[in-house]
Amino acid sequence: MLSVKSEREIELMREPCAIVRDCLAFVGERIGAGMTTKEVDALVENFIRASGAEPSCLGYCGYPASACVSVNEVVVHGIPDGYVLREGDIVSVDLCAYKNGFHGDGARTFRIGQVSAEKDKLVRVTEECFFKGIEGLQAGSPLYDIGYRVQKHAESNGFSVVRAYTGHGIGKEMHEDPSVPNYGRRGTGIRLPAGAVICIEPMIAAGTWRVGVLGDGWTAVTLDKRPAAHYENTVVIREDGVEILTL
Ligand code: MF3
Numbered sequence: 643m644l645s646v647k648s649e650r651e652i653e654l655m656r657e658p659c660a661i662v663r664d665c666l667a668f669v670g671e672r673i674g675a676g677m678t679t680k681e682v683d684a685l686v687e688n689f690i691r692a693s694g695a696e697p698s699c700l701g702y703c704g705y706p707a708s709a710c711v712s713v714n715e716v717v718v719h720g721i722p723d724g725y726v727l728r729e730g731d732i733v734s735v736d737l738c739a740y741k742n743g744f745h746g747d748g749a750r751t752f753r754i755g756q757v758s759a760e761k762d763k764l765v766r767v768t769e770e771c772f773f774k775g776i777e778g779l780q781a782g783s784p785l786y787d788i789g790y791r792v793q794k795h796a797e798s799n800g801f802s803v804v805r806a807y808t809g810h811g812i813g814k815e816m817h818e819d820p821s822v823p824n825y826g827r828r829g830t831g832i833r834l835p836a837g838a839v840i841c842i843e844p845m846i847a848a849g850t851w852r853v854g855v856l857g858d859g860w861t862a863v864t865l866d867k868r869p870a871a872h873y874e875n876t877v878v879i880r881e882d883g884v885e886i887l888t889l
């Protein structure tokens with residue numbers, strides 16, 4: 643069941659969401675060639691804890707880190723390890739912070755140095771997909787209009803929408819109803835009420851949308867090993883639009 647948040651609850655959610663926003667910006671200023679994905683995770687964990695929050699991902703369903711760090715063909719849920727980032731990589735960093743009894747959730751895909759024209763466009767189009775997704779979104783909008791617009795933008799640019807993972811509601815739990823797919827039929831789905839708080843997170847692939855999960859049980863990779871990108875924000879549905887809490 644979708645929960646509608648009160649203004650008081652939304653007020654409490656601002657802080658974990660601002661920590662996610664600032665942490666993503668902090669990582670973006672420091673990430674670069676020569677850094678391991680484990681070092682990226684350490685930046686995230688230290689930043690979140692120094693902000694008086696907890697990293698929601700750590701221990702979630704047994705997840706072993708504070709951030710998901712997903713390089714190139716890894717779509718989501720890359721587990722930080724000794725991999726050394728190098729020029730030409732694209733790296734999505736996805737993180738959640740818990741404070742005031744609520745979670746915030748966001749992700750960005752970063753370019754390491756000069757990347758291929760295809761990767762560059764993929765990262766740009768994935769961000770654009772988020773903004774297409776929220777275009778015209780307000781109380782009463784059909785849920786699957788979001789995915790309809792995301793899919794249209796991704797596919798019209800020659801990319802594909804990953805189906806196996808979706809956005810989600812968020813609040814006292816990191817994952818709440820509803821599931822927010824990045825594909826769909828216009829005019830369908832529940833009508834989103836004012837006060838719903840959801841994470842919209844396009845996961846877009848350069849090639850096939852089909853993914854597989856590695857033996858670690860987490861790492862989701864594209865089956866054709868072509869790159870994928872991810873961009874996510876936590877947003878509040880308002881009477882006259884949306885409010886983005888992690889930007
Ligand atoms: N932040 C992710 C999301 O967008 C969740 C990561 S799964 C976890 O839903 F296990 F890492 F927490």
Ligand code: CO
Pocket residue numbers: 747748809810841843874
């Ligand atoms: Co999310």
